[in-house]
Amino acid sequence: MLTKFQAKLFFLVGTFLFSAVFLMLTYDSLKYVYSSPSSRTLSEEVIRGKELWEKNNCMGCHTILGEGAYYAPELTKVYERRGPEWIRVFLKDPEAMYPGERKMVKYDFSESQISDIIAFLKWNGELDLKGFPPKPEYKTSTQIVNSESASVTQPEKFKQICTACHSVAGSGGNVGPALDSVGKKYDLAYLQNWLKDPQKVKPGTAMPKLPLTDSEIKDLSSYLSQLK
Amino acid sequence: MKYKSQKIAYWFFATCMLLLSLQIIYGFVMGFARMGFDVLHDWIPFNAARATHTNLLVVWLLTGFMGAAHYIIPDESDREIYSEKLAYIQLISLILVGVVSIIGFHFNIWEGRKFLEIPRPLDYLVVVNVLLFLFNIGMTVWKGKRYTTTALVLYFGLFSAALLYLPGMIQFNSQTVDSYFRWWVVHLWVEGVWELIMGGILSFLLIKLTGVDREVIEKWLYVIVGLTFLSGILGTGHHYYYIGVPEYWKWVGGFFSMLEPLAFLAMAMFAISMYRKSGRNHPNTIALFWTIGSAVMSFVGAGFLGFAHTLPQVNLYTHGTLITAMHGHLAFWGAYAMIVFAILTYAMPLLTGRKLWNNPTGLFAFWASNIGMLGMTGAFAVAGIAQVYLERKLGLDFLTVQKEIQVHFLGLVLAALVFTAGIIAFIINFIRFGTPTDEALGAEQASGDISLARRS
Numbered sequence: 001m002l003t004k005f006q007a008k009l010f011f012l013v014g015t016f017l018f019s020a021v022f023l024m025l026t027y028d029s030l031k032y033v034y035s036s037p038s039s040r041t042l043s044e045e046v047i048r049g050k051e052l053w054e055k056n057n058c059m060g061c062h063t064i065l066g067e068g069a070y071y072a073p074e075l076t077k078v079y080e081r082r083g084p085e086w087i088r089v090f091l092k093d094p095e096a097m098y099p100g101e102r103k104m105v106k107y108d109f110s111e112s113q114i115s116d117i118i119a120f121l122k123w124n125g126e127l128d129l130k131g132f133p134p135k136p137e138y139k140t141s142t143q144i145v146n147s148e149s150a151s152v153t154q155p156e157k158f159k160q161i162c163t164a165c166h167s168v169a170g171s172g173g174n175v176g177p178a179l180d181s182v183g184k185k186y187d188l189a190y191l192q193n194w195l196k197d198p199q200k201v202k203p204g205t206a207m208p209k210l211p212l213t214d215s216e217i218k219d220l221s222s223y224l225s226q227l228k
Numbered sequence: 229m230k231y232k233s234q235k236i237a238y239w240f241f242a243t244c245m246l247l248l249s250l251q252i253i254y255g256f257v258m259g260f261a262r263m264g265f266d267v268l269h270d271w272i273p274f275n276a277a278r279a280t281h282t283n284l285l286v287v288w289l290l291t292g293f294m295g296a297a298h299y300i301i302p303d304e305s306d307r308e309i310y311s312e313k314l315a316y317i318q319l320i321s322l323i324l325v326g327v328v329s330i331i332g333f334h335f336n337i338w339e340g341r342k343f344l345e346i347p348r349p350l351d352y353l354v355v356v357n358v359l360l361f362l363f364n365i366g367m368t369v370w371k372g373k374r375y376t377t378t379a380l381v382l383y384f385g386l387f388s389a390a391l392l393y394l395p396g397m398i399q400f401n402s403q404t405v406d407s408y409f410r411w412w413v414v415h416l417w418v419e420g421v422w423e424l425i426m427g428g429i430l431s432f433l434l435i436k437l438t439g440v441d442r443e444v445i446e447k448w449l450y451v452i453v454g455l456t457f458l459s460g461i462l463g464t465g466h467h468y469y470y471i472g473v474p475e476y477w478k479w480v481g482g483f484f485s486m487l488e489p490l491a492f493l494a495m496a497m498f499a500i501s502m503y504r505k506s507g508r509n510h511p512n513t514i515a516l517f518w519t520i521g522s523a524v525m526s527f528v529g530a531g532f533l534g535f536a537h538t539l540p541q542v543n544l545y546t547h548g549t550l551i552t553a554m555h556g557h558l559a560f561w562g563a564y565a566m567i568v569f570a571i572l573t574y575a576m577p578l579l580t581g582r583k584l585w586n587n588p589t590g591l592f593a594f595w596a597s598n599i600g601m602l603g604m605t606g607a608f609a610v611a612g613i614a615q616v617y618l619e620r621k622l623g624l625d626f627l628t629v630q631k632e633i634q635v636h637f638l639g640l641v642l643a644a645l646v647f648t649a650g651i652i653a654f655i656i657n658f659i660r661f662g663t664p665t666d667e668a669l670g671a672e673q674a675s676g677d678i679s680l681a682r683r684s
Contacts (some may be wrong), residue, residue, distance in 0.1 A: 004446065004447040010454040015454070019461055023314060025462075029408065055340060056275075066548030071278070103266055131544060134622065135623075219552025
């Protein structure tokens with residue numbers, strides 16, 4: 001068997017050899033990172049967003065690039081999933097968007113701080129992550145109903161916020177129900193009331209009270225009532 | 229104990245027990261939050277509880293390692309510690325930094341990088357503190373009457389741990405680079421230099437408890453730490469699969485991660501074979517339980533469960549899920565918590581002169597905490613597998629999935645209660661030993677410390 005000297009040699013040679021390889025690969029990786037497209041889009045805004053991300057220990061609940069605390073959603077692709085408008089509304093009052101659900105601290109971010117955070121999330125979402133996070137494999141596609149019957153076009157607000165949770169014609173989120181035939185179930189007046197204050201109509205619902213103006217509510221409900 | 233100054237170790241151990249108790253309390257806060265009882269949200273939001281829980285873990289383990297060094301290094305170097313006063317100053321300042329950081333977490337003051345949440349200004353104090361410690365222990369080794377491999381490996385481990393804290397203090401603008409260097413600290417600590425510290429403590433305990441020849445034990449110590457670095461350094465790559473660095477990390481990280489369990493397997497086989505070689509039985513059987521237990525559990529938790537999700541094909545799905553929490557809990561417990569408990573159990577009778585070994589409370593502490601921790605690991609595993617399947621395979625919404633797996637956290641909290649019962653028993657035993665006295669000097673003879681008895 002080995003002598004003590006040979007064992008020591010194994011330890012020393014192994015350690016130095018692999019440390020050297022590790023340093024070489026580190027050099028190469030940094031070269032790769034700093035020459036990739038992501039380093040060109042790393043703006044002041046993104047950097048400020050990262051500072052806010054760290055200053056408030058967002059990683060203490062969320063994960064980003066798969067690193068964090070698994071208590072709140074993975075945010076690498078949140079920009080793609082929810083869109084900037086939704087994130088903006090959400091960050092102003094997180095609990096209002098998920099009434100009665102897992103809580104997030106309400107931070108008093110200013111408008112520009114929220115923009116910085118959104119820029120940071122967008123930047124991370126655009127990184128080349130070698131296939132992470134994986135696309136779900138057995139996801140059932142939402143049923144497509146004749147959403148073409150709508151004569152009113154989809155309001156901008158709908159695309160920005162509602163599609164984060166609801167889907168129409170197969171595209172959108174799956175948190176809330178698909179809205180393809182919502183007009184069959186509810187009339188214009190009901191939808192208007194609903195959008196004004198969902199909790200009042202159906203206490204305990206997961207649907208948040210969104211910061212919508214009266215004209216936006218009008219547009220949205222007339223659009224929705226046409227989906228039959 | 230052989231030297232008066234070894235008594236310092238006791239105060240490090242006592243701090244350890246205090247911080248561990250706090251860590252468990254914060255663990256419960258999080259367990260309940262995950263069950264849906266987030267009643268403390270306004271005072272201790274999840275991110276504060278989480279940062280406190282993990283930072284306390286790091287600090288109490290480091291305190292334990294420092295305590296171990298204060299016990300082992302004088303013994304191995306055959307002299308008193310270089311400066312007793314420095315040791316106490318260092319301990320007190322360590323506690324201060326820890327307490328200030330933890331209070332800060334509750335007021336939204338932190339650096340916000342997982343495991344490295346301590347705000348940067350306090351980082352500098354940590355550096356000064358650790359330099360004090362390294363100087364004091366280093367001078368003891370330097371001026372010692374003999375240089376043993378055990379002492380050198382332990383010191384090299386502590387030194388490298390301090391050195392590797394530095395890359396975590398540099399600021400990077402890119403999340404990719406930030407993440408890259410954060411792992412230099414976190415991974416190279418727990419899967420590199422901390423294993424040196426663990427190896428050092430383990431070999432000291434095996435020399436004392438089994439009476440096997442020092443030459444034999446120290447030779448294997450070199451082989452084990454050699455294997456650790458051979459696999460662990462490039463094994464850092466398993467954190468680099470999906471952060472935006474070159475593709476080759478999947479191959480490098482995957483391959484060397486496959487080798488990582490070897491070091492732990494060697495450690496377990498080494499501990500067991502040394503135990504079987506021992507001619508006589510040391511009376512402090514519980515210390516032996518913790519020692520062998522640590523080697524075995526670190527193989528299960530760090531080696532096996534780590535291997536279970538480090539291959540890139542698997543990690544693609546398990547990355548950033550509760551599977552990591554499952555592996556993390558048993559790995560830290562087996563490799564580092566248990567070895568601290570081992571040295572503590574071994575040293576306490578010698579520090580206080582009270583032969584309180586092999587009592588029912590001590591045995592209960594060992595079994596309850598281990599069974600509890602295995603139960604917690606199981607709960608995390610089931611929750612994690614369900615999460616991966618529902619969220620990553622079926623594409624269900626995050627919060628929907630969390631509701632589905634809430635029930636597993638009831639299991640987690642129940643297992644945590646068993647674990648806590650064990651830890652309480654351990655602490656009761658610790659308190660029963662009382663404080664160290666000078667009368668315990670030279671108590672090795674009476675303690676049946678095999679190798680020492682043979683030497684004299």
